[in-house]
Amino acid sequence: MVTEWMTTRAIDPDAGGNGRDNDRGSGRGGDAADRSDGRAAGRGNGAPATLSDVAREAGVSIATASRVLNGGTRKVRDDLRGRVMQAAERLNYHANAYAQAVAKGGSSNIALLVSDISDPYFAGVSQGVVKAASQRGVTVSIAVASNGEDELDRVRGMVATRPRGIIISESENVNDSSRQELQEELERYRSSGGRVVFILDRGLPFPAVDVANEAGGRAIGRLLVESGYRRPVILKGNDGYRSSAQRYRGVVGALAEAGIMVDPRAVVNGQFNRTKGFSAIMQMAGAGMLTPGEGAVYGGAGADSIVALNDVMAIGAMTALRNAGIVPGRDIGVTGFGDIPYAVDVYPALTTVHLPLTDMGRAAVENVLSDDDGYVADDPGRRLIFLQGRPDVILRDSLPRR
Amino acid sequence: MVTEWMTTRAIDPDAGGNGRDNDRGSGRGGDAADRSDGRAAGRGNGAPATLSDVAREAGVSIATASRVLNGGTRKVRDDLRGRVMQAAERLNYHANAYAQAVAKGGSSNIALLVSDISDPYFAGVSQGVVKAASQRGVTVSIAVASNGEDELDRVRGMVATRPRGIIISESENVNDSSRQELQEELERYRSSGGRVVFILDRGLPFPAVDVANEAGGRAIGRLLVESGYRRPVILKGNDGYRSSAQRYRGVVGALAEAGIMVDPRAVVNGQFNRTKGFSAIMQMAGAGMLTPGEGAVYGGAGADSIVALNDVMAIGAMTALRNAGIVPGRDIGVTGFGDIPYAVDVYPALTTVHLPLTDMGRAAVENVLSDDDGYVADDPGRRLIFLQGRPDVILRDSLPRR
């Protein structure tokens, strides 16, 4: 859409109509023939050096070359080893990762699927995955899928690359007609030796890195009560999303224990993104549901707080409040869930429950790379990897005592 | 480090003190041996189906199977085609991407290198890269490198995977002892058919997706002047970072035209991250350099604005100001550069210059996938892909007229 400003400057005005002298050359490897001696003038002009190039250059067999360049702990006479390494250096040899993968029937790559990298939550998780992976010498391919169908497509594409494992960190996909297919696809992948791990449990029969969602929700609920709030608006994610449901159950439960019933009109089912948080509150404010008055929630009393089950929703909600002339923190308290990095930078700083984003990513790759995925079919309980034993609620200024 | 909270908990709260029955066991997965005939009963039990499995199942040659499943526009009799496709479906065949890559001598993957995915700037760019790539059917592998040495390592790892191209979006690496090596490595990669594209020019002889940095800086400078500010503190990135230098030149130039000289003590060389913005301002405020008084900048007059050459620095600076009891927007104006998504959510909302993050990512992959990389050795000016012809400064509340 916004492509108007895009100015891919032209390249070679004068080259004009002249034929393209694309010597894409090579085409087929006339091979052997023109590769007279393998030394294309040392200029890295042609294709990258191969193992056999190195072997020839070093005057050894390709097997030997393989052994010194990659083969782990095999023994090779020192002089040969030296020659090989020098040759490799000289030819700037880099093993062809694909060929290796084909030969040994398995890559050293893990696939990561997220809904939206530009969301701080996923960005944090991804950062953890990528760093942990690279520390262990495995690469990660990343894909984004914004809806259920995309998700299935992406997963299919991923299994084609036969990664060591697939890590799925999607926020939600509901009404999931493709859910069944997804599960089947993943099960086939697993039965062929692949590992799949979810980040945040989605109720599918695979291991998942999970956190104390319900306990976190309860903690928020109690904090609300202790801080003197009685009339929260709750911003949840979609109903099909377990984490949201768990958090919701937690806060509602804690509230109930204190004798507080939340007004059904005060709970909005949205999605875990900033836009939804923003628009939901804009709309409620516009309808006069937030501040005391006729159409207000809680029988006209209005809301005294907004409990978002996700940080970005909370942040969107805060700016919506401001747009509506309501001062977050002063007029209405706000809480989030996740503790994304910029939760401290909004004003007032966001009170939220901390989630160890990058560590969640790390835990996922550790599981993928471990020998045993800890999955036990008949005991669903055994397939969860819990991080964050007790929830860590971070008190900041968006929910002052009142 | 922070691993203490990590509690790979058993699941059930009530399961109480029971011992952890970690049967890590398993060791190797056996297998391999049992592949007697390749046909593991059709059940997806064994290894994934291969092309020849499909061919056999369909009663055709592997070549034919290849043609219908992948081979573009070849002609195959309809009945055969049908049988093949059914067989593929039944066996849940997915082409082995690695084998394809080896066979045709080139993958359909591009590598992306960033400094930090969890930084909104890189997250935005990455999102653009990944989405654009997947629309074109190419996968992207991502790696992070926080410093110059890592960068070289990662690049080396990347070339091993022989991607179609390498996109580098690193913020900066200074005192770069490895810079020369990096360039050589990349040149070898290119001479072997690879494409490399930088996002934001770094002065290396490769195409780069760039934006109107200096013009943007000038726009900010002029806005400052027009809005009545005279005593800015400038938060730059590292000196070796061209984009920072360009932006800096722009604002200083515009200021100079208006007869404003910036106090040398008021410019801090940092890095483009939130922490640096935060700490720099904390420190200056602590030293009394910001508010009128003895040690203040501008001969004791203090600063009336903070010009951060990057959004996250600006955001860090704003919360630092608050910590120091200075109200951003009211006491001191603030501007950023980049327009990351959450620039609207800080308070006051950040005035900044817009950068089309995801489109920058997209442009990079388009260049990688295009036939001609537009690089012309002898005319450095010709190797840039400009986005955003005229800078778009977004007026918000952090820099009110005064």
Next chain:
DNA sequence: CTGTTAGCGCGTTCAT
């Protein structure tokens, strides 16, 4: 310890 020889899964000529 080193070199030979089979494959790995797939694309692609070359005959048929």
Next chain:
DNA sequence: ATGAACGCGCTAACAG
């Protein structure tokens, strides 16, 4: 139009 055979770059048995 279809199939047989070879090669991609590399690893892994197997000999020597």
